[in-house]
Amino acid sequence: MPPRTKIPKELIIKTAYDITKANGIESVTAKAISKQLNCSIQPIYWVFDTMDNLRNAIIHEAIKEYNNYLFAEISNLSKYQAAGWNYIRFAKEQPNLFKLLFMTERQSGTPIGQSSLDENKEYLLSLIQNDYGLNEKQANDLYVRLWLFSHGIATMIATKTVGLDNKEIGKMLMDVLTGLLQIIKKEN
Numbered sequence: 001m002p003p004r005t006k007i008p009k010e011l012i013i014k015t016a017y018d019i020t021k022a023n024g025i026e027s028v029t030a031k032a033i034s035k036q037l038n039c040s041i042q043p044i045y046w047v048f049d050t051m052d053n054l055r056n057a058i059i060h061e062a063i064k065e066y067n068n069y070l071f072a073e074i075s076n077l078s079k080y081q082a083a084g085w086n087y088i089r090f091a092k093e094q095p096n097l098f099k100l101l102f103m104t105e106r107q108s109g110t111p112i113g114q115s116s117l118d119e120n121k122e123y124l125l126s127l128i129q130n131d132y133g134l135n136e137k138q139a140n141d142l143y144v145r146l147w148l149f150s151h152g153i154a155t156m157i158a159t160k161t162v163g164l165d166n167k168e169i170g171k172m173l174m175d176v177l178t179g180l181l182q183i184i185k186k187e188n
Contacts, residue, residue, distance in 0.1 A: 007043040013057045020058050024096045028058065062097045063119070066090055070120060080127040083120075084150050084173055091154035098158045102151065118147075138184050149176050
């Protein structure tokens with residue numbers, strides 16, 4: 001029996017991740033990876049028993065890249081406002097990763113107010129409470145409503161449904177944030 005070809009796990013993940021970024025998760029197959037690595041499909045299955053295991057590794061890498069975007073500071077914006085901008089920027093610059101993380105089925109049946117939407121929800125809620133002097137319920141209401149609005153813009157950008165420049169996006173985000181703050185403060 002011939003010796004096993006040793007392809008490092010990190011190289012397989014990087015190759016699969018690059019394919020995902022360029023063409024989407026549906027393009028990630030053992031055959032596509034093996035072609036890029038110039039090997040058979042066997043080393044891929046030796047390292048990852050199933051393609052689902054490899055997809056989970058890709059998702060893990062995509063989350064790390066998303067978090068780098070989300071937490072990037074933007075001058076003249078609070079950390080929470082920058083997070084909204086960066087969410088949309090991630091959709092614009094990494095549409096296939098955005099689709100993987102935010103346009104696939106998950107948490108079906110969970111009411112939107114109880115959904116985590118994003119693993120960073122607790123951190124973002126704390127920013128909202130600190131920046132706008134809201135209680136926990138008010139902060140959650142603002143988070144959910146603004147996330148849904150931002151997600152709509154990001155989805156339309158990632159799917160190339162609309163083209164919006166940064167000035168248009170900024171004005172819409174600020175108008176909605178200002179309006180929602182007024183509404184939420186009056187409601188409670």
